[in-house]
Amino acid sequence: MWLLSLTYGLVCVSLVWGRPLEADQDTSVPEEWILVGRADPAEEVELTFALRQQNVDQMKVLLSRLSDPDSAVYGKFLDLADVAQLVQPDRLTQKVVSSWLLRHGVWDCRTVITQDFLQCAMTVEIAETLLPGSRFHRYSREDQFLLRSEFQYSVHEDVSEHLDFVGGLHRFPPRKQEVGKSWSKKRRVAARYHLGVTPAVIRARYNLSASDVGSAANNSQACAQFLEQFYHPADLAEFMSMFGAGFQHHSAVDRVVGTQGVGKAGLEASLDIEYIMSTGANISTWLFTNPGRHESQEPFLQWMVLLSNLTSIPWVHTISYGDDEDSLSNAYMQRINNEFMKAGLRGISMLFASGDSGAGCRHLTKAENSFRPSFPASSPYVTTVGGTSFKNPFKVTHEIVDYISGGGFSNVFDMPEYQASAVNSYLKSMKTLPPTTYFNTSGRAYPDIAALSDNYWIVSNRVPIPWVSGTSASTPVVGGMLSLINDQRFLKGLAPLGFLNPRLYKLQGSGLFDVTEGCHMSCWDEKVSGQGFCAAPSWDPVTGWGTPNYPALLALLLD
Numbered sequence: 441m442w443l444l445s446l447t448y449g450l451v452c453v454s455l456v457w458g459r460p461l462e463a464d465q466d467t468s469v470p471e472e473w474i475l476v477g478r479a480d481p482a483e484e485v486e487l488t489f490a491l492r493q494q495n496v497d498q499m500k501v502l503l504s505r506l507s508d509p510d511s512a513v514y515g516k517f518l519d520l521a522d523v524a525q526l527v528q529p530d531r532l533t534q535k536v537v538s539s540w541l542l543r544h545g546v547w548d549c550r551t552v553i554t555q556d557f558l559q560c561a562m563t564v565e566i567a568e569t570l571l572p573g574s575r576f577h578r579y580s581r582e583d584q585f586l587l588r589s590e591f592q593y594s595v596h597e598d599v600s601e602h603l604d605f606v607g608g609l610h611r612f613p614p615r616k617q618e619v620g621k622s623w624s625k626k627r628r629v630a631a632r633y634h635l636g637v638t639p640a641v642i643r644a645r646y647n648l649s650a651s652d653v654g655s656a657a658n659n660s661q662a663c664a665q666f667l668e669q670f671y672h673p674a675d676l677a678e679f680m681s682m683f684g685a686g687f688q689h690h691s692a693v694d695r696v697v698g699t700q701g702v703g704k705a706g707l708e709a710s711l712d713i714e715y716i717m718s719t720g721a722n723i724s725t726w727l728f729t730n731p732g733r734h735e736s737q738e739p740f741l742q743w744m745v746l747l748s749n750l751t752s753i754p755w756v757h758t759i760s761y762g763d764d765e766d767s768l769s770n771a772y773m774q775r776i777n778n779e780f781m782k783a784g785l786r787g788i789s790m791l792f793a794s795g796d797s798g799a800g801c802r803h804l805t806k807a808e809n810s811f812r813p814s815f816p817a818s819s820p821y822v823t824t825v826g827g828t829s830f831k832n833p834f835k836v837t838h839e840i841v842d843y844i845s846g847g848g849f850s851n852v853f854d855m856p857e858y859q860a861s862a863v864n865s866y867l868k869s870m871k872t873l874p875p876t877t878y879f880n881t882s883g884r885a886y887p888d889i890a891a892l893s894d895n896y897w898i899v900s901n902r903v904p905i906p907w908v909s910g911t912s913a914s915t916p917v918v919g920g921m922l923s924l925i926n927d928q929r930f931l932k933g934l935a936p937l938g939f940l941n942p943r944l945y946k947l948q949g950s951g952l953f954d955v956t957e958g959c960h961m962s963c964w965d966e967k968v969s970g971q972g973f974c975a976a977p978s979w980d981p982v983t984g985w986g987t988p989n990y991p992a993l994l995a996l997l998l999d
């Protein structure tokens with residue numbers, strides 16, 4: 441197939457056809473997506489062009505100073521206009537890219553405030569000449585349709601150095617996480633006798649009193665969802681009337697950004713919003729949901745683009761979305777990582793679920809496996825949240841590892857300085873670790889923090905449902921608590937917490953309940969037989985520093 445040889449192939453071919461920007465991107469079609477047929481040449485697609493930014497190194501240095509509590513500029517965050525000044529592509533980049541687009545008849549483009557993304561509508565025919573190698577097909581899953589190219593795209597030699605990547609060709613929505621369906625038999629028996637996790641249990645375990653609710657006028661928090669799931673306002677209202685007694689709360693979302701689908705609500709969508717709003721209670725809450733209108737759009741990327749075009753957005757975002765690092769191109773991950781830095785410069789906290797497959801497993805050859813890190817959980821510029829269970833299902837006390845809790849070491853991002861000593865002490869102190877061929881000790885290690893992730897009650901499609909589990913539960917719980925801390929900071933005239941990790945690691949575990957018992961899952965093979973990393977005193981790659989003791993953590997973060 442000539443298209444494939446173009447992709448992986450000869451240097452001389454690339455001179456003629458251009459240069460691939462994402463040669464390492466997995467372009468295979470996930471099995472649940474069915475090929476419908478070739479896209480009509482006259483059909484419209486919308487593609488996202490990520491223009492090369494300026495001052496990325498400077499941004500990195502600035503972010504580490506703004507998030508370091510010992511720095512003189514701690515908390516002196518930028519607004520979006522200042523971020524734009526710093527990173528916007530230089531004139532040459534803008535000119536080269538726009539004249540390349542115009543030359544191909546692409547004129548219907550929209551930019552963002554930071555000018556580093558262009559979203560352009562064009563016909564399939566134009567897209568395929570603009571991006572040699574690409575061939576668009578339509579795919580379906582249940583009642584959804586997508587346009588994607590299974591074949592690598594390239595761009596003209598002259599523009600390749602001005603673009604990071606083009607979005608809308610390869611990445612499929614990540615697999616639906618099996619929220620609430622991932623218990624083992626043993627756990628199901630235990631669950632039958634457990635009353636389950638409700639807002640009252642969360643608030644009791646993490647020491648939230650009835651008066652620990654938001655009251656600052658300008659505080660806000662958000663969940664972002666990209667799994668073609670949506671929530672019903674009536675479910676949230678019913679959830680709050682069942683479980684919201686004893687603390688002041690809101691029972692409605694203040695703003696939905698994007699298009700909500702119709703039909704059945706998803707478990708995941710109900711979970712996020714119900715728990716961020718009962719932990720971060722009485723705080724204005726936004727929901728970001730599939731913002732794309734075109735079948736070529738990537739919902740996660742759309743959301744990132746949107747953040748660069750909104751001057752005022754909530755201070756805390758919780759997101760339960762992830763892909764295997766090895767399925768994504770390096771160019772894409774590096775650029776999304778820059779986007780997280782941009783958010784951090786604005787004082788925004790980004791919290792990602794660490795994933796529900798423990799250390800994960802990648803089959804390299806018949807006999808060889810390794811762990812499988814997940815992105816964005818592995819980004820050094822987000823706060824990643826793992827999961828725990830109650831040790832005794834009858835008591836609201838001691839937490840141990842929830843074996844699904846995602847964790848491990850990135851193969852893409854270097855270990856950031858803020859965590860080096862914590863991670864190295866873990867590696868040194870553990871008597872037994874998984875074989876070193878399974879993970880990369882020089883990578884960013886995650887998660888950073890954790891919360892309960894097991895046996896939640898939610899309301900979905902008007903029905904109360906027990907036993908919902910996953911780090912998509914722990915993430916909004918931690919997010920809600922950070923929003924409460926922001927609230928107290930605002931009342932004292934302080935800046936929001938912003939990117940938390942540098943400060944979190946300096947606490948060395950104070951303000952948190954250390955989780956020291958249990959291991960998470962990984963490959964089922966002779967070498968590791970299902971076990972990944974194990975928890976240990978202080979930081980570990982299963983539960984991070986542990987779970988929040990709210991009043992203690994608040995006291996440590998109020999200056």
Ligand SMILES: *[C@@H]1O[C@H](CO)[C@@H](O)[C@H](O)[C@H]1NC(C)=O
Pocket residue numbers: 550551552553558559745749
């Ligand atoms: C960004 O916002 C401006 C102003 O609201 C709008 O005109 C533009 O189309 C937006 N850009 C994108 C990519 O949506």
Ligand SMILES: *[C@@H]1O[C@H](CO)[C@@H](O)[C@H](O)[C@H]1NC(C)=O
Pocket residue numbers: 645646647837989991992
């Ligand atoms: C918080 O909870 C723990 C365990 O439930 C308890 O020992 C402690 O006294 C509580 N209060 C504070 C302020 O830590």
Ligand SMILES: *[C@@H]1O[C@H](CO)[C@@H](O)[C@H](O)[C@H]1NC(C)=O
Pocket residue numbers: 653654655656657688722
């Ligand atoms: C709830 O928030 C509002 C402001 O949004 C505030 O006026 C009110 O006092 C808060 N309620 C409590 C119990 O703090």
Ligand SMILES: *[C@@H]1O[C@H](CO)[C@@H](O)[C@H](O)[C@H]1NC(C)=O
Pocket residue numbers: 658659660752753754
């Ligand atoms: C917060 O307050 C500022 C200043 O009053 C205002 O410009 C901004 O829109 C508010 N942000 C949110 C997210 O409510």
Ligand SMILES: *[C@@H]1O[C@H](CO)[C@@H](O)[C@H](O)[C@H]1NC(C)=O
Pocket residue numbers: 850851852853854855880882883884
């Ligand atoms: C290990 O991680 C580093 C980045 O921290 C990366 O440069 C290196 O390629 C990774 N090794 C493997 C085998 O993936």
